[in-house]
Amino acid sequence: MRSEAAAQLGGLEMFVSAGKGRGLRARRRFAVGELLFSCPAYVAVLTVSERGSHCDGCFARKEGLSKCGRCKQAFYCNVECQKEDWPMHKLECASMCTFGQNWHPSETVRLTARILAKQKTHPERTQSEKLLAVKEFESHLDKLDNEKRELIQNDIAALHHFYSKHLDYPDNAALVVLFAQVNCNGFTIEDEELSHLGSAIFPDVALMNHSCCPNVIVTYKGTLAEVRAVREIEPGEEIFSSYIDLLYPTEDRNDRLRDSYFFSCDCRECTTKEKDKEKLEICKLNDPPSAETVKDMIRYARNICELSLDKMGAVFEDSNVYMLHMMYQAMGVCLYVQDWEGALCYGQKIIRPYRRASKCICSQYFVQGNGGKACVAASLPQSPSALSLQQHGGQGCRRAEPKHYPSYSLNVASMWLKLGRLYMALKNRTAGVKALKRAIAIMEVAHGKDHPYISEIKKELEDH
Numbered sequence: 001m002r003s004e005a006a007a008q009l010g011g012l013e014m015f016v017s018a019g020k021g022r023g024l025r026a027r028r029r030f031a032v033g034e035l036l037f038s039c040p041a042y043v044a045v046l047t048v049s050e051r052g053s054h055c056d057g058c059f060a061r062k063e064g065l066s067k068c069g070r071c072k073q074a075f076y077c078n079v080e081c082q083k084e085d086w087p088m089h090k091l092e093c094a095s096m097c098t099f100g101q102n103w104h105p106s107e108t109v110r111l112t113a114r115i116l117a118k119q120k121t122h123p124e125r126t127q128s129e130k131l132l133a134v135k136e137f138e139s140h141l142d143k144l145d146n147e148k149r150e151l152i153q154n155d156i157a158a159l160h161h162f163y164s165k166h167l168d169y170p171d172n173a174a175l176v177v178l179f180a181q182v183n184c185n186g187f188t189i190e191d192e193e194l195s196h197l198g199s200a201i202f203p204d205v206a207l208m209n210h211s212c213c214p215n216v217i218v219t220y221k222g223t224l225a226e227v228r229a230v231r232e233i234e235p236g237e238e239i240f241s242s243y244i245d246l247l248y249p250t251e252d253r254n255d256r257l258r259d260s261y262f263f264s265c266d267c268r269e270c271t272t273k274e275k276d277k278e279k280l281e282i283c284k285l286n287d288p289p290s291a292e293t294v295k296d297m298i299r300y301a302r303n304i305c306e307l308s309l310d311k312m313g314a315v316f317e318d319s320n321v322y323m324l325h326m327m328y329q330a331m332g333v334c335l336y337v338q339d340w341e342g343a344l345c346y347g348q349k350i351i352r353p354y355r356r357a358s359k360c361i362c363s364q365y366f367v368q369g370n371g372g373k374a375c376v377a378a379s380l381p382q383s384p385s386a387l388s389l390q391q392h393g394g395q396g397c398r399r400a401e402p403k404h405y406p407s408y409s410l411n412v413a414s415m416w417l418k419l420g421r422l423y424m425a426l427k428n429r430t431a432g433v434k435a436l437k438r439a440i441a442i443m444e445v446a447h448g449k450d451h452p453y454i455s456e457i458k459k460e461l462e463d464h
Contacts, residue, residue, distance in 0.1 A: 030233040033445040041223040042128040043114035044200035057085035059222040071096040105162045107199040132207045139180035143262040152179045192453040194414040211240035211267040219447045230408040249276040281317040344422045353403040413442035
């Protein structure tokens with residue numbers, strides 16, 4: 001039996017959450033933007049497309065990285081990074097040389113190979129497992145359907161194919177459990193624009209349960225996960241993060257949760273469905289579309305995202321989340337083909353629901369603008385606690401509530417960031433500065449003021 005001290009992490013403790021199993025609970029108060037805890041990756045893999053621009057060991061983004069002398073495909077900041085990563089990279093180095101262009105295991109397979117290697121070399125608990133060990137992960141094995149079991153068998157075959165010379169394998173049943181654990185507990189590491197950088201295992205972070213009304217957010221500093229409060233957290237309160245994109249309405253969110261994590265959410269937003277009407281806003285027509293027409297269009301939007309925005313626009317308002325989803329896909333295509341004006345046009349439409357401004361009298365959220373001060377709080381999502389009467393000297397704050405996303409959303413920050421960079425590229429500095437500052441205002445809470453991404457964005461402002 002582990003001691004009480006072993007089940008605690010700073011001002012946090014593991015506990016049994018009613019109806020959810022294990023969870024994480026606050027033992028003291030945490031303020032908005034405060035770091036609850038950080039967790040180094042147990043194992044991590046850089047996505048192949050980012051090799052050469054990011055270090056394979058620490059995930060730092062920089063120029064002039066050095067190649068691995070053997071495979072010529074892994075890149076490192078320096079000798080120290082390379083030596084530290086070698087116990088993991090050696091699993092792949094010779095294999096990449098042997099298979100060449102035919103070396104293509106999935107990130108799930110790569111992560112699993114590294115877990116097997118690490119469990120052999122480090123059987124004791126690591127700094128990533130202060131509260132929860134990898135071996136204690138939930139697998140939900142009994143809930144896997146035939147399709148998911150077949151996918152796991154394909155991954156097991158790939159593991160044997162690409163790593164046969166370097167690993168001691170457990171039996172097939174144990175591998176099925178491990179892959180199921182990785183599928184339910186793995187994390188995607190993303191950059192400041194939410195572009196995919198790689199995948200990792202963060203055991204203590206995986207202990208947090210899900211809510212569509214989260215009180216923390218997880219961001220990454222290289223291969224270190226950081227968990228910060230996005231609203232005030234009181235002693236005894238459970239710590240909740242979000243496992244999914246919260247843009248979508250209740251039914252859609254729960255479909256995604258059931259498919260990937262085998263549960264439905266019973267948070268306040270899922271119970272009341274209070275935001276669904278706004279998320280599914282319908283065109284105001286003399287002859288409104290029938291309920292069946294709306295359902296058909298939702299199915300169309302969810303399953304055939306690349307088809308016409310015009311067809312959806314005949315039923316949905318631009319602020320409908322499925323319209324926003326489609327516009328985001330269209331913006332991505334424009335960025336891919338370097339149609340900057342087209343990307344900007346879609347980005348401006350996407351951000352519109354989040355920029356409804358009203359007067360704010362809270363001076364602590366003012367930032368220096370061009371020739372004066374601009375109120376960031378009036379145009380950005382803020383948490384109810386951050387805008388409490390106490391922080392406003394008892395006067396309150398007159399501002400609109402954010403649409404669709406919760407306070408300090410990384411999705412909103414990344415869109416402001418993309419818009420800011422597009423404006424700058426198109427020589428509209430005034431709009432670019434405003435957009436980048438809006439991104440910074442969210443990121444300073446979500447990432448922490450000392451995060452390298454924020455320093456890079458501030459340097460972009462100085463350089464322009």
